Amino acid sequence: MPTTRFTVSCSRAILAAALLILTPLISSAQQTAPGEGEAEVEVEVEVEKTEGEDGGLREEVERQDREIELLKEKVANLEVKSEKDDEDDFDLVEGEQETIERSLDIYGFFDLTLFFFDPPEDSVVNGILPTKLSFVVNRLHLYFKSQMTQTLSALVEIRFTFLPLGNESTYNEPSLFGTEYQRTDTTVSEHHTTDEFRLGGIVIERVHLTWQPADFFGVIAGRFLTPFGIWNVEHGTPVLIPAGHPYFMIRQALPQAQTGLQIFGRFYPFDNIYVDYAVTLSNGRGPTESVYDLDNNKALGGRLRLSYDGDIAGVALGGYLFWGETTDIVKSVESLDPFHIGSETTVNFSEVTGSVDLLFRLFGLRVQGEFVRGIVTHSIHNIRQIPILEEDDPFSAYQPDYIKWGIYGLIAYQFDVRVRKSLVFFTPYFMAELYTPDDTYDDMYQNIYRMGLNFKPSPYVTLKVEANRSEFPRSDLTGGFWAYLGQMAVSF
Amino acid sequence: MNDLYRRRVQLKTSMNMPPRIKDWIVGMKGAWFALVVVLVVVLAVPSMAQTESPNDILIVVHKTVSVNGISQAELKNYFLKKKTTWKAGRRVIPIHAPRGSRVRKEFLRRALSMAEEEERIYWEKRKIQAGATEPVTFQNNLKAVFKIKGSLSYVFRSDYHEGVVKVLLTLPAP
Numbered sequence: 083m084p085t086t087r088f089t090v091s092c093s094r095a096i097l098a099a100a101l102l103i104l105t106p107l108i109s110s111a112q113q114t115a116p117g118e119g120e121a122e123v124e125v126e127v128e129v130e131k132t133e134g135e136d137g138g139l140r141e142e143v144e145r146q147d148r149e150i151e152l153l154k155e156k157v158a159n160l161e162v163k164s165e166k167d168d169e170d171d172f173d174l175v176e177g178e179q180e181t182i183e184r185s186l187d188i189y190g191f192f193d194l195t196l197f198f199f200d201p202p203e204d205s206v207v208n209g210i211l212p213t214k215l216s217f218v219v220n221r222l223h224l225y226f227k228s229q230m231t232q233t234l235s236a237l238v239e240i241r242f243t244f245l246p247l248g249n250e251s252t253y254n255e256p257s258l259f260g261t262e263y264q265r266t267d268t269t270v271s272e273h274h275t276t277d278e279f280r281l282g283g284i285v286i287e288r289v290h291l292t293w294q295p296a297d298f299f300g301v302i303a304g305r306f307l308t309p310f311g312i313w314n315v316e317h318g319t320p321v322l323i324p325a326g327h328p329y330f331m332i333r334q335a336l337p338q339a340q341t342g343l344q345i346f347g348r349f350y351p352f353d354n355i356y357v358d359y360a361v362t363l364s365n366g367r368g369p370t371e372s373v374y375d376l377d378n379n380k381a382l383g384g385r386l387r388l389s390y391d392g393d394i395a396g397v398a399l400g401g402y403l404f405w406g407e408t409t410d411i412v413k414s415v416e417s418l419d420p421f422h423i424g425s426e427t428t429v430n431f432s433e434v435t436g437s438v439d440l441l442f443r444l445f446g447l448r449v450q451g452e453f454v455r456g457i458v459t460h461s462i463h464n465i466r467q468i469p470i471l472e473e474d475d476p477f478s479a480y481q482p483d484y485i486k487w488g489i490y491g492l493i494a495y496q497f498d499v500r501v502r503k504s505l506v507f508f509t510p511y512f513m514a515e516l517y518t519p520d521d522t523y524d525d526m527y528q529n530i531y532r533m534g535l536n537f538k539p540s541p542y543v544t545l546k547v548e549a550n551r552s553e554f555p556r557s558d559l560t561g562g563f564w565a566y567l568g569q570m571a572v573s574f
Numbered sequence: 575m576n577d578l579y580r581r582r583v584q585l586k587t588s589m590n591m592p593p594r595i596k597d598w599i600v601g602m603k604g605a606w607f608a609l610v611v612v613l614v615v616v617l618a619v620p621s622m623a624q625t626e627s628p629n630d631i632l633i634v635v636h637k638t639v640s641v642n643g644i645s646q647a648e649l650k651n652y653f654l655k656k657k658t659t660w661k662a663g664r665r666v667i668p669i670h671a672p673r674g675s676r677v678r679k680e681f682l683r684r685a686l687s688m689a690e691e692e693e694r695i696y697w698e699k700r701k702i703q704a705g706a707t708e709p710v711t712f713q714n715n716l717k718a719v720f721k722i723k724g725s726l727s728y729v730f731r732s733d734y735h736e737g738v739v740k741v742l743l744t745l746p747a748p
Contacts, residue, residue, distance in 0.1 A: 189701060227705045232665045237705035297659055318702035350657060353647035391656075393687040505691040541694035573698045 185228060192222040193319040193571040201563035209253070219244070221319055223287065233295045241285040286372075288339060302344040305372065309346065309360040309385045310336050310402035311439045311452045319571040323448075323494050323509060323536050325548040326567060329517045329528055330488035335454045336404055336435055340364035340381065341372050354392050358400075360385035366406030367433075377430070381406030389441075396443040404456075407432045410464070430462040435486075446496040455487040488517030494536070509536040524556035534567075544571040628732035629747035631681055634716065634739040636725045639664075644742050649685050652726055654696065655706055660724065668709040669718050669727040681728045684745045 198215045201207040226238040249266040256262075268281040290304025307314055313331055316322055331338070342364030349357040365371040366381025387400030410429035416422045435456030442449045463480035494511035513532040520526060534548030546569040553562040633649060635641075640662045644652075651657035653668045660666055671678040673690075682688045688696070700706035712718040715727040719739050726742075734741075 187707060191702060225701065225705060227707065229707055296663065297657055315703055321699045321702050353645060505689050541691055541698055573702065
């Protein structure tokens with residue numbers, strides 16, 4: 083096939099262009115970094131020796147020698163000083179057994195909440211919850227963390243509260259219950275000044291020793307947070323996205339904390355993929371579980387969580403299963419001679435409760451949910467109690483076996499905004515929750531819908547505004563109501 | 575080869591193409607070859623021109639650490655304390671440069687994909703959740719790595735001193 087002049091010209095033009103482009107590129111690629119491989123250049127300098135300058139040069143050289151000696155002495159002094167400073171900095175850190183982490187850290191968080199509950203006038207909730215716009219410092223938690231060695235640490239978390247101030251134990255009801263209104267007042271008076279102040283309360287949230295010789299194995303002994311779900315692990319108001327806790331947490335579908343032992347660990351099958359496990363052995367639940375057990379049966383729990391945690395996206399799926407027995411007793415003096423105190427079991431039930439949690443993250447999007455379900459089986463039935471009030475239900479007989487279950491879903495999106503030189507974060511969220519603490523008690527079946535905004539102007543301060551709607555679709559005692567919350571959570 | 579090439583071009587150009595265009599395509603075979611060479615070299619040249627930048631971040635460890643390299647995912651795990659032991663079993667001691675320093679900001683961005691505020695929020699959260707302790711900070715973190723067994727930190731290439739510590743990974747300057 084004939085080759086035309088045009089095609090030949092094109093070929094030559096392209097080859098010429100190739101040479102023009104390639105030549106500077108190849109030469110720049112062959113340029114070396116500054117300071118590397120520079121060719122040595124020999125420079126010959128002719129020094130002209132002149133008569134009469136020998137003496138002057140010799141003096142100059144001697145002067146410079148003296149200066150050099152002085153400088154050497156100064157440098158040696160500086161080196162010694164610098165080494166001494168280094169020894170001060172690292173004096174405590176050399177050696178395999180020493181730890182460079184501080185021996186005791188003290189830190190904490192608190193929150194100030196402004197709340198307003200707005201139930202209907204005829205709702206039973208109207209008489210139970212405070213219905214006036216109020217401020218409250220709801221939580222003040224102090225942490226004491228000590229890293230004794232590289233494998234041994236202790237953690238204490240204490241909550242300070244103004245409770246039991248304001249706790250309403252009974253209401254005026256002369257005809258049926260024969261009770262009078264009682265509200266706890268913790269006011270006391272100082273003896274020598276008559277100065278009055280109110281006492282508060284202390285709650286020991288957790289106190290435990292942790293020994294962790296390896297990532298895959300550790301032991302916790304003491305009182306620890308039950309390792310289930312997302313909410314119970316996140317735990318503190320500066321960390322949680324919404325202003326309020328889910329109802330199933332408040333009603334303790336699973337115990338929030340246990341006293342006993344926990345074995346835990348983490349495996350790393352691949353980059354960014356983690357497998358976490360935990361096994362718990364404790365007193366379980368009971369009216370005195372944090373100080374002594376009322377039966378010999380210990381509660382067992384097991385946790386497994388698989389997660390992928392990348393820079394852009396993450397997903398985690400976990401579960402926890404809890405089996406325990408709860409007992410309550412009454413003690414009586416059964417005889418005076420010989421003196422004998424006997425105990426009678428008044429409540430005994432076992433429960434098997436499981437939870438599943440799922441977390442999904444993509445850029446700023448966060449979707450999380452938890453499902454919990456438990457079966458409670460009685461061997462000794464107590465008188466049925468009204469939930470929340472914890473009073474015997476006068477219209478019921480004995481507590482039947484029941485199922486408790488709950489589920490929530492939360493969706494939130496975190497926006498990052500740079501204000502001057504700082505990053506601030508806005509997180510609008512929506513959460514829906516269904517929970518019933520006792521499926522034989524229709525009045526307690528509750529739906530809650532929350533929507534709000536979480537604003538973080540600083541890593542240490544979180545501001546939240548939230549409106550939530552509670553519905554009791556199966557109750558004749560109350561209709562739904564709105565609640566409004568504003569919260570400032572501070573970590574320090 | 576020319577015959578084979580011509581036959582291939584003939585096959586590809588046999589579908590209702592005017593003869594002048596077919597001739598042009600076949601005649602341009604030299605030009606096509608030159609064009610392909612230009613494209614390959616233009617794409618390859620940047621990789622030939624690898625220069626070390628003083629703003630590269632070198633991940634350094636104490637000389638007794640037995641590993642010879644780590645991935646960026648492992649590096650992130652160590653500094654966020656999601657993993658706390660080297661493969662050989664010794665405890666990892668991550669060490670940060672002073673807060674607010676340029677090397678620390680660059681390290682957070684390149685290794686942890688975090689701004690300073692995000693790192694701060696992460697540790698506030700971990701402290702509340704689990705009582706975690708964030709990595710310690712030293713004014714001279716290179717000297718700290720030199721002295722502390724099992725330690726891990728980072729420096730700009732311009733601040734690195736050969737033979738003092740071991741380099742496991744390089745995070746190149748953008």
